[in-house]
Amino acid sequence: MPRYELALILKAMQRPEVAATLKRTIEALMERGAVVRNLENLGERSLPYKISKHNQDHRRGGYFLVDFDGPPAIVSTMMDHLGRDVDVIRPTFLKHPVSKTEECSGIIPVNYEDKLYTKKK
Amino acid sequence: MAAAATLVVSFRGWGRLQQLLGAGKGASAFCAVLWRRGYTSQQELEAHKVDLPIEMENPYKDPPKRCVLCGINVDYKNVQLLSQFVSPYTGRIYGRHITGLCGKKQKEISKAIKRAHVIGFMPVVYKDPTFLNDPKICDIRHPE
Numbered sequence: 001m002p003r004y005e006l007a008l009i010l011k012a013m014q015r016p017e018v019a020a021t022l023k024r025t026i027e028a029l030m031e032r033g034a035v036v037r038n039l040e041n042l043g044e045r046s047l048p049y050k051i052s053k054h055n056q057d058h059r060r061g062g063y064f065l066v067d068f069d070g071p072p073a074i075v076s077t078m079m080d081h082l083g084r085d086v087d088v089i090r091p092t093f094l095k096h097p098v099s100k101t102e103e104c105s106g107i108i109p110v111n112y113e114d115k116l117y118t119k120k121k
Numbered sequence: 122m123a124a125a126a127t128l129v130v131s132f133r134g135w136g137r138l139q140q141l142l143g144a145g146k147g148a149s150a151f152c153a154v155l156w157r158r159g160y161t162s163q164q165e166l167e168a169h170k171v172d173l174p175i176e177m178e179n180p181y182k183d184p185p186k187r188c189v190l191c192g193i194n195v196d197y198k199n200v201q202l203l204s205q206f207v208s209p210y211t212g213r214i215y216g217r218h219i220t221g222l223c224g225k226k227q228k229e230i231s232k233a234i235k236r237a238h239v240i241g242f243m244p245v246v247y248k249d250p251t252f253l254n255d256p257k258i259c260d261i262r263h264p265e
Contacts, residue, residue: 007240048244092240099194106185107223
């Protein structure tokens with residue numbers, strides 16, 4: 001099962017309501033056969049731009065990150081489900097980023113002469 | 122003397138041989154035959170090769186130049202890093218000639234910034250004011 005990351009932006013609400021929303025979301029994920037690995041709270045901050053959703057304008061939001069493994073079919077169904085949830089401003093499913101910091105050999109100098117001029121064989 | 126003679130034969134042309142034959146006082150008959158023919162035996166070739174410099178890769182070569190992000194993982198989540206490559210006035214992504222990044226990293230940064238825009242992590246038309254006083258990597262007035 002591929003690993004996904006759900007970047008979730010929730011409406012700026014009181015703590016118990018936020019908790020309830022998160023619980024609903026994660027239960028929905030698990031119903032559809034996902035295994036949730038981790039839930040991170042990136043804090044409540046002001047949004048970079050005004051987002052209008054569900055007939056409301058939002059300027060502040062709570063940022064959350066859900067790390068989970070699930071079947072690929074989950075993405076479309078969950079987007080549908082989260083689209084209908086009033087408390088969710090912007091849900092985004094991403095493939096879990098593979099942090100690859102392998103040997104970066106540095107800038108290899110390119111021989112421009114060879115690149116630009118075709119040598120006669 | 123023989124070694125010197127053979128070296129001279131290999132580096133200079135036939136035309137000089139006349140002078141050398143005259144100059145080489147201690148030359149034996151065998152050497153004289155060699156000079157006329159203009160070839161050197163295997164032993165002399167090896168003796169000749171020992172004197173040449175040993176072939177090796179330049180030991181004083183500089184290590185390959187690295188760009189600022191070489192070895193650093195680029196993620197759409199660290200908005201601070203991404204904001205360093207964006208104009209503070211318009212929020213536009215700086216080009217390769219200004220950031221000085223290598224091809225791979227420039228592409229990664231560009232993709233991450235656009236992703237952060239869509240997801241709602243990073244502002245689009247301006248640079249987040251809290252990151253305005255970060256160390257300047259890209260100076261538009263003095264590119265590269």
